[in-house]
Amino acid sequence: MLTLYRQLFLGKRLYLGLAVVALVFFLSFWFWIVYPIALFLACMLTALFLVDLLSVFGKKAGIQGSRILPEKFSNSDANEVGISISNGYRFAVRLFVLDEIPEQFQKRDFGYFTDLAPGESRETHYSLTPKLRGEYRFGSLHLFAHGPLGLVARRYSFDDRQTVKVYPSFLQMRKYEFLAFNAMKREYGLKKLRKFGHSREFEQIKPYVVGDDLRHLNWKAAAKTGKPMTNHFQEEKAQPVYSIIDLGRVMKMPFDGLSLLDYAINSSLVFSNIALKNGDKAGLATFSDQIGPTCEAHHRPTQIKTIMELLYNIQTGFPESDFGKLYSWVRKKVGQKSLLMIYTNFEHAGAMRRQLPFLRALAKHHVVLVVFFENHLLEEFSEQPASSLSGIVEKTIAAKFIYDKRLIAKELKRHGIQTILCAPQSLSIQTINKYLEIKAKGLI
Structure with missing residues (x-):
């Protein structure tokens, strides 16, 4: 009953x-x-x-x-x-x-x-x-x-x-793994970039054709064959690339239900998978006031699973991030010239200038790419019409914050530091494009 x-x-x-x-x-x-x-x-x-x-x-x-x-x-x-x-x-x-x-x-x-x-x-x-x-x-x-x-x-x-x-978003990882190297990728914003051959990994000797770099002429081979010959080089493989994620309070800011940290985690997983598929070694590091969980760059088959398990547990805190600790860790642990993709956020120029000496020091030994975020809410607010004096003042302040972000990107580029300034939703595409661009220019 x-x-x-x-x-x-x-x-x-x-x-x-x-x-x-x-x-x-x-x-x-x-x-x-x-x-x-x-x-x-x-x-x-x-x-x-x-x-x-x-x-x-x-x-x-x-x-x-x-x-x-x-x-x-x-x-x-x-x-x-x-x-x-x-x-x-x-x-x-x-x-x-x-x-x-x-x-x-x-x-x-x-x-x-x-x-x-x-x-x-x-x-x-x-x-x-x-x-x-x-x-x-x-x-x-x-x-x-x-x-x-x-x-x-x-x-x-x-x-x-x-x-x-x-x-972290392994569905995005699989999606961009498919799109990054096929004809459909242009629909999604990915660009096909020409590789210029700046590396020095020898491939073969070929007859000279118009347009070949004269600096690569092989005079000994030309003397033997009786016609101009040039050395050809292939793109270097297995270069270390590190995703370095800031776990400080600046990454707690929410956008569309996700924090900046989650966007950075999803992007770093996609980027690491593309790097591994491209023949490079992918690694991971996290930091705030101390160095957090890290993973040395490798090209082993289980590397992406190792990175995913590490990303699963990390969380942001409230301390101020110490870029000095990051610099010390990189100098001790990363010997070979590498691509360091640093996910952080600068809301004003003063915050960037405090960390600029450490970023410049890193850029002397590695290719440094700083990724920070546009505030799309401010962008939308600045485009709305103002109907009162207080509204005009608020729009002016919003425009000032937007302008400061762009000035930060220009200042970093002036010091030889690569930058990505984008909305959180388009972060994965932007990082893949930038990585392919850096590889095409032979910077690593």
Whole structure:
């Protein structure tokens, strides 16, 4: 009896029928002839209720269900969750699927309806887009089977308590892995860049043709063959490239549900995968007031998995980032000339100038690429018309912040430091383009 009480739910049609019966009984207070009609309706409703109740509770296990989760979720992407259900009743049922999704999504009314024919099995799907990395815990799966008359519903609960880990956006990584080296990449903003051959890894000797660099003429080979010959060089491979992520408080700023740190993590994962596919060695480092988790640059097959596991756990803090500690770590641990892609954020020129001596010192030994972010909210605000004096002042201040960002980028370039200033949403494309440009110019 207790089980029946816990599983029994009344349908909307029953409440509607009770309202009609109550209304007829109410009218019979003044019109006595209506009373027998009200009594008849009450008896009919009771009988139909019992029929519907026996229909859904007459079978011990009329509905079976389970949740199907992927091995891991991709942060900031739509991830599909499957619900497998089967109908063991001899009649078609209308099911309300109520899944207890993780608390991080803050949805308390998540559910949907579906219909199942007698004996039918089906797999339905819905998608979830996480905004935080970490472990997500699912609760029970509840299926509400409505009777053929729709007066009662029986709740079937399946204790499918499951945990899934949310990793940096590996779906973006796979997407750009496909797009970076095929004809479709121009649709997505990727550029094909000509390689100029500045490296010195010898490939072969070929006859001279118009346009070859005269500095590469091979006079000994020319003397033997009797015609001009030139040395040809191929692009150097296995160059170290490091994604260096600032974990200070400047990376806590949110944009569209994600923090700047999450955008940097997604971009560094995409960039590291492209570098590995391009034959280079990818590494990772993090820092704030101390050096955080690091991963030495390698080209081993498991390197991208190692980087992903390291990125899964890192979080921002509130301290001021110490670029001096970063400089000391790079000088001790990174011997070969490398590409250092530093993800940080400068909101004003003063913050950049405090770190400029360390960036210039790094640029003497490595190719330094500083990645920082445009504030697209300020961009949108500055384009809105001002209707008052205070609005004009606010727009002027917003324009000043936007102008300062561009001045910071120019100042860094003036000191020989590569820069990327872009909106967080386009960060992955911009980093890939810049990496391909640096490789094409033979800077590393």
